[in-house]
Amino acid sequence: MKRSPLTLIIGALLLLIFALLLFTFQVRQSEVVVVTTFGQPTGKPITQPGLYLRLPWGIQMLHRFDQRVQNFEDKFTESLTQNGYNLLTAVYVGWKITDPMAFFPKFAGTPEPIGEAEKVLQGLLSNAKSAVVGKHPLSDFVSANPDDNKFVGIESEMLGALQSQVSANNYGLKIEFLGIKKLGLPESVTQSVLEQMTSERKVLADKLQSEGETEAQNIRSDAERRAQELLADADGEATRIRGKAEAEAATSLTVFKQNPELANFISGLNALESSLKERSTLIFDQRTQPFGILGGVSSNLFKMTK
Numbered sequence: 001m002k003r004s005p006l007t008l009i010i011g012a013l014l015l016l017i018f019a020l021l022l023f024t025f026q027v028r029q030s031e032v033v034v035v036t037t038f039g040q041p042t043g044k045p046i047t048q049p050g051l052y053l054r055l056p057w058g059i060q061m062l063h064r065f066d067q068r069v070q071n072f073e074d075k076f077t078e079s080l081t082q083n084g085y086n087l088l089t090a091v092y093v094g095w096k097i098t099d100p101m102a103f104f105p106k107f108a109g110t111p112e113p114i115g116e117a118e119k120v121l122q123g124l125l126s127n128a129k130s131a132v133v134g135k136h137p138l139s140d141f142v143s144a145n146p147d148d149n150k151f152v153g154i155e156s157e158m159l160g161a162l163q164s165q166v167s168a169n170n171y172g173l174k175i176e177f178l179g180i181k182k183l184g185l186p187e188s189v190t191q192s193v194l195e196q197m198t199s200e201r202k203v204l205a206d207k208l209q210s211e212g213e214t215e216a217q218n219i220r221s222d223a224e225r226r227a228q229e230l231l232a233d234a235d236g237e238a239t240r241i242r243g244k245a246e247a248e249a250a251t252s253l254t255v256f257k258q259n260p261e262l263a264n265f266i267s268g269l270n271a272l273e274s275s276l277k278e279r280s281t282l283i284f285d286q287r288t289q290p291f292g293i294l295g296g297v298s299s300n301l302f303k304m305t306k
Helices: 005-023 100-107 113-133 151-169 187-258 260-275 291-305
Strands: 024-027 031-037 050-053 060-066 070-073 077-080 086-097 173-184
Touching: 005 024, 024 031, 031 100, 060 100, 060 113, 070 113, 077 113, 086 113, 100 113, 113 151, 113 173, 151 173
Parallel strands: none
Antiparallel strands: 024 050, 031 060, 070 086, 077 086, 086 173
C-alpha cells in the first residue's frame, strides 16, 4: 500500500518534533537548570538562555529553579525585649538562589523547592529576630521621641544574623534585603507602654522648656550687656559734646565780657529767629524784650560798634 507524500512529510515532522522534545530542552532567561544523569548532577548548572541537548527522560532529568529574587513575610509573632516587654513583629525578606549546586541537594527532592527553602528561612528568621529584639529595649522600637527609634540599625542587625546562619548552613542562597513591616503590642502591655511614652514625652518637654529658659536668659543677658555698652558709649559722646560746647562757650564768653551789649543783642536776635521760623503775624509791645530791639536797630548797632 503506497503512502502519499503528504503523509510521509507529516510523519517526518512529527518524528522530528518528538526527537527535539526527547533530546533537547530550553532554558529561559529567568531560570537556572541543573541536569542530572541517573540522579547525579552532570556538569555545571546552565544559566544562559537557549536550546540545549540532553539524553532521554529517565536517563537525564532537568531541575529548573527560578533565579529571580523571591520574597516572603513571616508571621506576626511575639518576642521579648531587653527590658521584659512582649513585642509583636512581622518582617519581610528578599532572597535568591546564588549557588544552584549547593541549593540542589538540599531542596531538589521536595515537590516545591522554593516553598521548602522559604520554610527553612522562616525558621532561621524567627531565631535571628528573637535574638536581635532581645538586645534592645522597647524604646528603640516605640518611643515618644522619633529620634530614639532605631529601626534601620535593628533591621541591619537582623539581616546580618540571618545572612550568617544561611552562610553557615551553605544553602546556596543569598539574603538580598530585610525590613520590619509591622510592629504591635499585646493588650496586656499597651497601658504600661502608653504610660512610659507619656513619661518620656514629659521628660522631653521639661528638657525643651529648660533649654528655652536658658536660651532666653542668655538673650536677656546679651541684650543687657549691649544696652550697657550703648549707654556707656552715649555717656562718653555726651561728655565729649559737653566739653566741646563748654570750650566754645568759654571762647564766646570772653568776647561777650568785652561787649555785653553785643551779647544781649545776639541773644535777642536768636529769640526773634526762633519765634519767626514759621509764617506768623506778631502784635507786641516794644517795651517787652526781645521785641524792644526792633524799635532802634540802627542806634543799637551804632552803640555796639562804637
